[in-house]
Amino acid sequence: MRVIGPIPGRTVQQLGLLSASGIFICWKSTVTEHSSNLRGTFDSMITQRLQHIRDHLYRKDNSPACGMAQSPxxxxxxxxxxxxxxxxxxxxxxxxxxxxxxxxxxxxxxxxxxxxxxxxxxxxxxxxxxxxxxxxxxxxxxxxxxxxxxxxxxxxxxxxxxxxxxxxxxxxxxxxxxxxx
CATH class of the missing domain: 2.60.40.180 (Transthyretin/hydroxyisourate hydrolase domain)
Structure with missing residues (x-):
């Protein structure tokens, strides 16, 4: 199992599962800044980054992105x-x-x-x-x-x-x- 983090401004905890691959993307939802506008911006940025990582690691058919498991x-x-x-x-x-x-x-x-x-x-x-x-x-x-x-x-x-x-x-x-x- 790999945990990807930390995410700037957040505390890493095992709270969320990205995929069935054993890669966990986790965070605690407490942002150090007090503004709810900044929190919304950070949450949006994190969501976009997690989507990018997921798309990088997996194709639409949920197989490994680089086919590394198939080739010796x-x-x-x-x-x-x-x-x-x-x-x-x-x-x-x-x-x-x-x-x-x-x-x-x-x-x-x-x-x-x-x-x-x-x-x-x-x-x-x-x-x-x-x-x-x-x-x-x-x-x-x-x-x-x-x-x-x-x-x-x-x-x-x-x-x-x-x-x-x-x-x-x-x-x-x-x-x-x-x-x-």
Whole structure:
């Protein structure tokens, strides 16, 4: 269970349930300001923020927004130069088969910088994998120059029952990657 808070001007308590996902958004309705007009404004702002968080986490069909539960291989790309997710980045996944790379999946990052549903548990087997990120096209779409035309991250999977998350922190002239959770 995660509790999101605190909300400025409020005391966090477990009083409200946002969704069945185990994420609780909670607050005590006492506002430090004495004006009822300010309280109404704060309540409206909080309601809008909670709606935004709910919409970010869940689609209309109540499934996880990024499909992370379905795929044993996930990625998340963050544009650290601008402090935003890297949306619309083409991603290719390949695996070594018979001593050669074979492409097994393609995708494009969503507005949150994630690429949902890349592989299924049936197609994710032990082996050597490569994720190729088309970074040059991404930076060109932002009208920015880039040093790296693409980034390839090669990694080994020994236990395909574990989740593998490849995080990529990206700027026009540098990048960093790690296995996330």
């Amino acid at each position: 291989l996930t990625t998340h790309i963050l544009n650290t130069a601008q402090g935003v997710p890297a949306a619309h980045v083409a991603v290719n996944v390949s695996r070594v088969e018979d001593k050669a790379w074979r492409e097994i999946a393609r995708g494009v990052t969503n507005s949150d910088g994630r690429c949902p549903g890349l592989l299924t548990s049936e197609t994710f087997v032990p082996g050597t994998y490569k994720m190729k990120f088309a970074t040059d096209e991404y930076w060109q779409s932002l009208k920015m120059a880039s040093f790296y035309p693409y980034i390839e991250v090669v990694f080994n999977v020994s236990d395909a029952s574990q989740k593998h998350h490849i995080a990529l922190l990206l700027s026009p002239f540098s990048y960093s990657t790690y296995r996330g959770s």
